[in-house]
Amino acid sequence: MINLSPEVQKAVDAQQPVVALESTIITHGMPYPQNVETARRVEAEIRAHGATPATIAILNGQIHVGLTEEQLETLAQSRHVAKLSRADLAACLATGGTGATTVSATMICAARAGVQVFATGGIGGVHQGAENSFDISADLQELAQTPVTVVAAGAKAILDLPKTWEVLETLGVPVIAFGQDEMPAFWSRASGIKAPLRMDTAIDIARAHHLRGTLGIPGGQLIANPIPKEAEIPSSVIGPIIAQATADASKHGISGKNVTPYLLQRIFELTDGRSLDANIELVLNNARLAAAIARELRSLA
Template sequence: MIPLHFSSEVAKARETGTAIIALESTIITHGMPFPQNVETARLVEADVRASGAVPATIAVMDGKLHIGLEDAELDMLGQAEGVAKLSRADIAACIASGRTGATTVAATMIAAHLAGISVFATGGIGGVHRGAETSFDISADLHELAQTPVTVVAAGAKAILDLPKTFEVLETLGVPVIAFGQDMLPAFWSATSDLPAPLRMDDAEDIAKAFRTRQAMGLQGGQLVTNPIPKNAEIPSDVLAPIIAQALQEADDAKISAKAVTPFLLGRIFELTEGRSLDANIALVRNNARLAAQIAVALSKS
């Protein structure tokens, strides 16, 4: 087993049986500039604590897999340069070579499972990119959800993706997709979409019970809880559609591909919305952290 480096807060929570929430680190290193990235990370961690759980921000630093970061480590990560963006394919190589890397959804799920953490809060999952029928650009997040037993709370898949194909792949892979409190799937920056939810649950206890039932049945993989962004923070889909189309065209014209696509698109959408997309992103991540904490607390009591 690879040694895990637990923060003091997470180590204490493990000893006392307190609910723990995994948090990814790419939002810190690839999502926004310093110091806003660290300020946002601390806000999300505070939301988790206020909801009765302990946050465990996950990252690889100097070849060590950290489950939870101390304040100084969070500052260091927020200011680090050349940080790798880690998924299933490269997390082991990053650790073995002593490098520093930030975890995506897939890598965070892997680390969380290694640490015995069952709930993970993020912004939005990766999925099937538009034009994937020719590029074959499909996020490893989808297969991770199908094989790693972690409940992931997100505001749906990122709106820059092909959402119908993304959820079709999840259905094919047998991943439960649960909409929280509504009958349609959210679309990241937008609270609703035109996609009906395969499943709906209205309270954290039922979501926790569904996870335990899957474990009892020996079913592989996790479950995706799609939590709509608060209405007062959303950007309606009709406002976003032409902006996303423009950003996609610019990426295509510049021949941007692979891991560079998502950061480019998110950056251009930030510029085209005059920062509104980042404000929405922060609101939805915090909202997801609160729901994830409620689910983890319910799991800790079951």
């Protein structure tokens, strides 16, 4: 059921570090050909920093850990690709479908393939108004269950960040800010929220991951890696834009899985594309850190 690409198989056989990547950024994050160009840039960044990239997707009812150039190109141009989380991953496999993996589904597939580190943009979390809608991403429960270290620029800034961090604390998920005492907020380096934990080196993060396994503690850990200074959109700038986009979503009755892609597209429009540029830079930054953590984990094996 799990197919490793030739590149990933070679790395696994040689016990070399591997970094998982999700595929929704390709199918639901940006238009063609920018989506495939960005995917290739992220994969190249991981290779340049000493690890092998493994973009994960479901193709014709099979889990693919690592995509060939042809598969990546085909997925980038595909339409009506399912967006898969924990809830619908098995159903897609059972019906021979094709789907892109979100954070939760990517973690599941990565863990089954023995990949311990995953780089993404931002995790899902508690949506604004969740006290009425109960709209909470499956990503949070996945972090509590699946032993993968996830490197992200925090949770997506369109979410209720304080509630997101509270839920992760309740679930016992280590939330570690990299190199600063404050939690980042996706497009912004600062959120005004103190980080529960701080680490400054990839080796410390790798040791923490390794020791959780040694102690038999289930679940993974979230590494909140701030966007590079030169690429960030300060909270004072992006905050009012997020508020307008959220109001627009409510006005148009957007709900469920459609909320996040709608908000990201609306924010892209309101920032004249600046939000997407920042998104690409933060993903590249997360890929670099994830590669370093994967290298250190391999040294601890």
